[in-house]
Each structure stands twice: as structure tokens, then as C-alpha cells.
Amino acid sequence: MNIIPGDGMRKCYFDYVATNPLHPEVLNTMMPYFKEEFGNPLSIYEPGQRAKKAIEEAREQVASMINARPSTIIFTSSGAEANSFALKGMAIAKQNQGNHVIVSRVEHHSILSSARFLEKSGFVVTYLPVDKYGFVDPEAVKDSITKETIVISIIHASSEIGTIEPIKEIAIVAQERNITMHTDAVATTGNIPIDVKDLGVDLLSMAAHQFYGPKGAGALYVKRGVRIVPLICGGIQEGGRRAGTENVPAIVGMGKAAEIAKSGMSRRIEHCKKLRDKIIEGVLKIPNVHLTGHHGNRLPHHASFVVEFIEGEAMLLMLSMKGIYSASGSACTSKALKSSPVLLSIGIPTALAQGSIVFSLGMSNTEEEVDYFLEEFPRIINRLREMSPFMKKKEGGSKCYTGG
Amino acid sequence: MNIIPGDGMRKCYFDYVATNPLHPEVLNTMMPYFKEEFGNPLSIYEPGQRAKKAIEEAREQVASMINARPSTIIFTSSGAEANSFALKGMAIAKQNQGNHVIVSRVEHHSILSSARFLEKSGFVVTYLPVDKYGFVDPEAVKDSITKETIVISIIHASSEIGTIEPIKEIAIVAQERNITMHTDAVATTGNIPIDVKDLGVDLLSMAAHQFYGPKGAGALYVKRGVRIVPLICGGIQEGGRRAGTENVPAIVGMGKAAEIAKSGMSRRIEHCKKLRDKIIEGVLKIPNVHLTGHHGNRLPHHASFVVEFIEGEAMLLMLSMKGIYSASGSACTSKALKSSPVLLSIGIPTALAQGSIVFSLGMSNTEEEVDYFLEEFPRIINRLREMSPFMKKKEGGSKCYTGG
Numbered sequence: 001m002n003i004i005p006g007d008g009m010r011k012c013y014f015d016y017v018a019t020n021p022l023h024p025e026v027l028n029t030m031m032p033y034f035k036e037e038f039g040n041p042l043s044i045y046e047p048g049q050r051a052k053k054a055i056e057e058a059r060e061q062v063a064s065m066i067n068a069r070p071s072t073i074i075f076t077s078s079g080a081e082a083n084s085f086a087l088k089g090m091a092i093a094k095q096n097q098g099n100h101v102i103v104s105r106v107e108h109h110s111i112l113s114s115a116r117f118l119e120k121s122g123f124v125v126t127y128l129p130v131d132k133y134g135f136v137d138p139e140a141v142k143d144s145i146t147k148e149t150i151v152i153s154i155i156h157a158s159s160e161i162g163t164i165e166p167i168k169e170i171a172i173v174a175q176e177r178n179i180t181m182h183t184d185a186v187a188t189t190g191n192i193p194i195d196v197k198d199l200g201v202d203l204l205s206m207a208a209h210q211f212y213g214p215k216g217a218g219a220l221y222v223k224r225g226v227r228i229v230p231l232i233c234g235g236i237q238e239g240g241r242r243a244g245t246e247n248v249p250a251i252v253g254m255g256k257a258a259e260i261a262k263s264g265m266s267r268r269i270e271h272c273k274k275l276r277d278k279i280i281e282g283v284l285k286i287p288n289v290h291l292t293g294h295h296g297n298r299l300p301h302h303a304s305f306v307v308e309f310i311e312g313e314a315m316l317l318m319l320s321m322k323g324i325y326s327a328s329g330s331a332c333t334s335k336a337l338k339s340s341p342v343l344l345s346i347g348i349p350t351a352l353a354q355g356s357i358v359f360s361l362g363m364s365n366t367e368e369e370v371d372y373f374l375e376e377f378p379r380i381i382n383r384l385r386e387m388s389p390f391m392k393k394k395e396g397g398s399k400c401y402t403g404g
Numbered sequence: 405m406n407i408i409p410g411d412g413m414r415k416c417y418f419d420y421v422a423t424n425p426l427h428p429e430v431l432n433t434m435m436p437y438f439k440e441e442f443g444n445p446l447s448i449y450e451p452g453q454r455a456k457k458a459i460e461e462a463r464e465q466v467a468s469m470i471n472a473r474p475s476t477i478i479f480t481s482s483g484a485e486a487n488s489f490a491l492k493g494m495a496i497a498k499q500n501q502g503n504h505v506i507v508s509r510v511e512h513h514s515i516l517s518s519a520r521f522l523e524k525s526g527f528v529v530t531y532l533p534v535d536k537y538g539f540v541d542p543e544a545v546k547d548s549i550t551k552e553t554i555v556i557s558i559i560h561a562s563s564e565i566g567t568i569e570p571i572k573e574i575a576i577v578a579q580e581r582n583i584t585m586h587t588d589a590v591a592t593t594g595n596i597p598i599d600v601k602d603l604g605v606d607l608l609s610m611a612a613h614q615f616y617g618p619k620g621a622g623a624l625y626v627k628r629g630v631r632i633v634p635l636i637c638g639g640i641q642e643g644g645r646r647a648g649t650e651n652v653p654a655i656v657g658m659g660k661a662a663e664i665a666k667s668g669m670s671r672r673i674e675h676c677k678k679l680r681d682k683i684i685e686g687v688l689k690i691p692n693v694h695l696t697g698h699h700g701n702r703l704p705h706h707a708s709f710v711v712e713f714i715e716g717e718a719m720l721l722m723l724s725m726k727g728i729y730s731a732s733g734s735a736c737t738s739k740a741l742k743s744s745p746v747l748l749s750i751g752i753p754t755a756l757a758q759g760s761i762v763f764s765l766g767m768s769n770t771e772e773e774v775d776y777f778l779e780e781f782p783r784i785i786n787r788l789r790e791m792s793p794f795m796k797k798k799e800g801g802s803k804c805y806t807g808g
Binding site: 019 | 450451483515619
């Protein structure tokens with residue numbers, strides 16, 4: 001399926017972790033709520049109540065995807081909102097019990113920035129190191145806990161390196177000590193099976209546009225009985241925990257996307273894994289290119305690398321000229337022109353981290369697209385290396401990082 | 405135009421302050437961004453850059469509606485988010501300069517709740533009283549300022565009583581003392597002309613679904629040079645001031661809605677005012693019914709009343725059985741089953757505040773609808789009063805509030 005409009009040139013969208021196209025069935029489900037069903041869910045007359053009912057149905061669909069009760073789902077406008085809400089809302093709710101928060105160094109910016117906000121407000125934050133694959137060690141979590149620890153937040157999988165963290169093991173550590181545990185599952189929800197009861201977390205963030213749902217819709221799962229202070233204050237929407245007139249079409253779309261994700265998950269995983277493994281195998285044949293993250297225990301639709309002697313942005317541009325769309329890291333950091341903290345945390349030197357590139361796949365991608373990509377990518381790397389001052393230095397004998 | 409689906413019965417949607425139907429042109433403008441133009445605006449390849457361009461065009465459209473520079477517009481997911489962001493973000497940004505915040509008693513819940521959050525965080529909040537029309541007195545603002553005052557937030561117009569506040573005069577008071585001034589203009593933006601330079605405010609909140617734009621899109625105007633701490637922390641979206649993947653379709657829709665609102669404003673105001681005045685004139689003929697808010701200086705599409713001896717909810721239900729949709733106050737409070745703080749603040753006794761009802765109009769409404777309503781409403785009131793225990797008490801001679 002060619003999902004990108006254009007000039008007839010082949011287009012390969014390999015950037016599903018940046019955002020997904022909307023599933024056509026999802027859009028169809030949303031459409032009435034852009035037209036005649038525009039009521040405010042808080043209004044007591046019929047059209048309002050129909051909107052309310054649609055939201056509650058979506059809540060059931062999202063809850064069902066992660067094996068939760070509907071009342072535990074709070075709709076937000078994005079994964080970043082869910083993450084900011086979770087970290088600040090948990091910490092403030094428990095500030096009388098302690099002031100220590102634990103996160104990892106491979107968290108998304110929305111967690112890291114919220115953590116820095118908390119530090120400025122008097123909380124103490126531990127940023128846990130990870131190993132060369134990006135794994136957080138549950139033992140290290142245990143060791144970093146103090147009497148003051150109130151909150152632990154560890155990402156389920158980083159969209160930069162794809163590694164899936166041992167959340168279940170970390171949640172056991174948290175549970176045993178009565179510490180509230182959150183996971184940022186924006187990259188995983190809808191893409192791999194998630195059962196919050198099995199995972200054992202108290203809070204979990206998700207974003208609809210990561211599983212063929214609309215932008216502008218996210219959710220935070222909050223286990224029954226766990227207190228959280230609202231981020232967006234005001235009315236009684238979302239049980240008084242998130243104010244603002246509900247984005248009914250987006251919520252309805254998120255519900256439908258969750259339903260489709262649940263029923264089609266194994267088929268999606270199989271499709272993406274096959275293409276992912278083909279990409280990894282093909283790309284690793286290019287000299288001086290290294291996989292980032294773990295080989296096996298990673299997102300099924302995610303392949304990430306660092307390429308020596310060249311910069312990610314140059315690769316992205318050359319690839320996009322061939323109609324291949326990919327990313328040099330998380331979309332939220334790609335323009336910040338800084339080295340990714342996630343790559344530095346797994347031991348990639350600053351210079352090499354500049355050569356980061358991420359390919360992420362979806363149902364629209366085909367083997368033919370991957371074949372085309374695997375033809376073009378080595379040529380692009382060769383051309384860029386020919387122009388690279390770093391490469392010339394290497395030929396001249398200077399010391400280079402060659403991966404580990 | 406009959407905008408509510410149904411059974412063939414006449415439907416009059418008189419609840420535009422709860423939410424607006426989407427303008428068909430707005431939806432048309434949004435549609436490509438639900439389909440082929442799904443790129444993430446942070447991605448550097450073409451489809452991402454087209455999404456970015458669309459957002460920047462929307463920013464220009466929204467800025468133009470309020471005579472601001474595009475760079476001063478921060479998109480949010482709702483008016484409530486803009487309000488929470490404004491009040492908390494300003495106060496935290498200036499906490500080293502003082503700890504005193506001034507709001508009024510006719511603020512929206514999103515401001516009042518944010519103020520209470522700030523109180524719990526150590527700030528001191530003054531809740532300014534208003535007169536019987538709901539006006540905040542600029543002199544009272546001046547008198548309540550202390551050396552510690554860092555922020556003033558006064559609503560532009562309450563959607564419960566419609567009174568338009570003297571924001572320009574209050575902003576002068578704030579400016580003279582170097583205090584940051586915010587106004588919640590959710591009910592006014594797109595409905596009456598707004599020029600932020602003339603108003604003189606530093607921050608201003610708005611919501612697209614109040615002017616025929618989509619739900620899920622709001623914005624905060626932040627004057628150049630005014631510091632604000634992010635509410636949703638994370639990536640570099642919105643100049644680093646509001647993280648999260650942009651809700652591109654909703655933002656594009658808000659831009660188009662702003663453009664249409666600007667060009668059609670005088671026609672819209674004229675249309676709504678005519679119907680509003682007809683409603684006010686007709687309803688005030690019913691005995692023991694009182695207008696709330698100011699008669700002349702009010703939202704052009706807004707008529708609000710308190711009806712003695714009966715409850716708002718009963719009126720809403722009886723009206724909705726006749727296909728007439730209205731509200732008993734702000735949608736965000738209508739289900740809280742509490743007396744509205746706004747009505748109490750203008751001196752309406754608790755019992756009478758229960759008889760609150762608000763009719764708000766839009767371009768779809770017609771004179772025929774108003775005629776139909778004015779036929780039905782007195783009958784409904786009569787029927788309800790016949791059943792009312794309060795009414796019987798009155799006949800029996802007990803003391804009743806009869807308005808002022």
C-alpha cells in the first residue's frame with residue numbers, strides 16, 4: 001500500500017514510531033462525531049448523552065486492550081500529556097510520604113522533563129543507568145530505593161532503541177515496597193500484548209496514533225485506589241481527574257483503534273517482525289553499522305542502528321530523496337540537534353550517536369519496499385562516507401570507534 | 405438549519421456555549437490530515453514538513469483573529485488546558501517574585517481549580533467579588549494588589565451569565581504594576597472582536613469548539629517576552645512550551661475556524677443578537693423570571709435566566725422533550741449538582757440558583773426556532789410550577805426571593 005501522496009515515485013514510510021496513518025475503519029467510526037453527533041458529553045439532553053455513551057464505549061475498548069476495568073482509563077490528548085500527568089500527579093499526590101522519584105536514563109523526554117520539573121519543586125530524582133542494550137536492571141531499581149522513594153517510572157520500550165524493559169520484574173520490586181509504579185507504554189500499547197494485571201504496574205501511558213488511531217488522543221491507566229493529582233484542572237470530566245470538553249471524535253477513534261489492535265495484534269506482529277528482521281539482517285551486512293538496542297527482545301516493528309562516520313540527518317535526507325521516510329531518533333528530539341541521551345546511556349560515543357537511524361514498520365509496508373530500501377541504503381551510506389571527513393581521518397589512521 | 409439528527413421532530417440547539425457543531429468548511433480543511441497527510445510535523449522529510457507548514461498556517465490564522473504575532477500562539481488540547489497552563493505556568497514562572505494571585509469569583513472551574521492547586525502549593529489567592537451583574541471592578545483589583553502579587557487572571561465573559569468584563573481597564577492596572585495578566589477568553593474568542601494589543605493582556609485562552617472549530621483544539625496566547633513554565637513537559641513542539649505530537653487535523657481546523665470567524669464575525673453577531681434579544685424579551689414576560697448577567701454588555705449569543713420555584717434540570721428535560729436543547733449553567737458544572745459559584749457570587753440565593761437556565765445561539769438558529777421556543781417555554785414553566793412544592797409554599801404565604 002502506498003500511503004504517501006506524491007509524484008509517482010515509490011514511497012516507503014518507515015517511520016511508524018513517529019506517527020501512524022489512521023486506519024480507514026477508525027476514521028469511519030469518527031466521522032459522525034464531526035457531523036451530526038457533535039453534542040457535549042456533559043449535556044443531559046439526548047445528543048449529549050449519545051456522545052457520553054460513545055466515550056464510555058471507547059473507554060471499554062481501550063480498557064479491554066490492556067485487560068483493565070473501564071473506570072481505570074483516563075483519556076488525555078497525547079502520550080506526552082499522559083506521561084507528564086502520571087509523573088507529576090503521582091509525585092504531588094504522595095509528597096507527604098517522601099520526595100524521591102526513580103526513572104531511567106532511557107525515558108522519553110516527557111518523563112525526563114517532568115522529572116526535572118519535580119527536581120525544581122524539591123523532589124530528588126534518580127536517573128538509573130542501563131546496560132549496553134538499554135535494559136534497566138530490576139536489582140539496580142531495588143538498590144536505588146530509599147525510605148523517601150514514592151514513585152518509580154520506567155519506560156516499557158524506548159522508540160529510539162526498541163528494547164523492551166523488564167517491567168514486570170521492576171513492578172514486583174515496587175509493589176513489595178508500596179511504591180507507585182508507572183510505565184510509559186506509548187511505543188508498546190497496541191503493538192505488543194499488554195495486560196496491566198500481569199505487568200503489575202499502577203499507571204500506564206498510551207497514545208492512539210501509535211496504533212493507527214488519531215492524533216490528539218492518549219490515555220493514562222490508573223489502577224483503582226491509586227491517587228493522582230490532576231494536571232489539567234477544572235470540570236468533572238474523566239471522573240474529575242482530567243478537565244476539558246472531551247475530544248469526542250478522537251476518543252471514539254482511539255477506542256476503535258484499540259479494538260482493531262487487539263483483534264489484529266498477532267497478525268500485525270508477524271507481518272512487522274518479518275520485515276524488521278529482513279531489515280536488520282540486510283543493514284548489518286554494511287560494514288561499520290551497529291544495531292542499537294537488543295536484537296531479540298525489542299519492538300516487533302522497530303530496527304535501529306548507528307552508522308559510523310556519517311550523520312543521521314544526511315542519511316534521512318538522502319533516503320527521503322529516494323522516497324524512504326525514516327527517523328534519526330525520537331521525533332520529539334530529532335530537531336533538537338543534540339545527542340540523544342538514550343544513545344549516550346547505552347554507551348554510544350557522542351560522535352557515533354550522530355549516526356543514529358531508526359526504521360519502524362507498519363501494516364502498509366511490504367517486502368518489496370524492504371528490498372528496494374536494502375538496495376538503496378548501502379549506496380547512500382557509501383556516497384556519504386566518500387564525502388565524510390571522519391572517514392578520511394580513519395583512512396589516515398586515526399582512532400575510530402568500531403562498535404562493541 | 406436542523407443540525408441535530410432525529411425523529412422528524414423540530415430540534416432547536418440552543419447550547420452553543422456547551423459546544424458548537426463543526427463548520428462544514430472546517431471539516432473539509434481537516435480531512436486530508438486524517439488521510440494521506442498524516443506526517444509528524446517534527447519529521448524532516450516532505451510529508452512531515454507539509455504537516456509542519458499546515459500547523460504554521462493555522463497559527464497565523466489564529467493569531468490574525470486576535471491581532472497577535474503567530475509566534476505568540478501555543479496550541480493546546482482545550483480551553484481548560486490553556487487555563488490550567490496559564491495560571492499554573494505563570495505563577496510557577498514568577499514564584500521568586502511573589503506568591504499572590506488574583507482571580508475573580510466568576511472564573512471558569514479550570515481557573516478556580518488551578519487556583520486551589522496553587523493554594524495547596526503555597527500561593528495565596530484572592531477571589532475577587534463581583535457586583536450583581538457579575539462585573540469585576542478594576543478599582544477592587546487595584547485595592548487587592550500587594551507587594552507579593554505576581555499574576556491576575558480575570559475571565560473575559562462567563563458562559564454562565566454572559567457578562568463581558570472590563571478586561572482592558574483591569575489590564576491597565578496590571579501593566580502599571582508589572583503584574584502578569586491573563587484572561588480566559590474561551591467564551592468570547594471567535595464570538596466578539598478581540599485585539600490582544602488593545603485589550604492589553606499578557607495571556608489569553610481560547611477553544612476552537614466555541615467558534616465552529618473542532619473539539620480537541622485550544623490555544624494560549626502568550627505575549628512575547630512573558631515567561632511561562634510548561635504544563636505538558638517533553639519535546640520541542642510549540643517552541644518547547646507544550647510537548648506532545650501535534651494534533652494536526654484539529655490544529656488545522658482551528659486555524660480555518662479562526663479565519664471564518666474573523667471574516668464572518670459582524671454577520672454572526674448581528675444574527676445572534678437579534679435572536680438573543682427576542683429570547684430575552686419573550687422570556688422576561690414570564691412572571692418571576694430574572695435575567696442573569698448584564699442586559700446590554702453581554703455575549704451576543706447568550707441569554708441566561710433564573711426561574712423562581714423550579715429547578716433547572718427539570719426545565720432542561722421538559723425542553724429537551726420538545727426538541728429544545730439548553731443548559732442549566734456551564735456544561736462543566738451542570739452535572740456536579742452543586743449551586744453555581746458564579747450565580748452565588750452575583751447574589752442569587754442558593755434556592756433560586758437551582759432554577760438557572762442558559763440559552764446560547766449560533767448561525768444554525770432561526771427566528772422560527774425562537775418563536776417555537778417562546779411558545780413552549782412558558783407552558784413548561786407553568787406545568788412545572790403547578791407541581792412545585794416551593795410554589796405551593798409561596799401561595800401559602802411563605803417568604804420567597806423575587807429578584808432584584
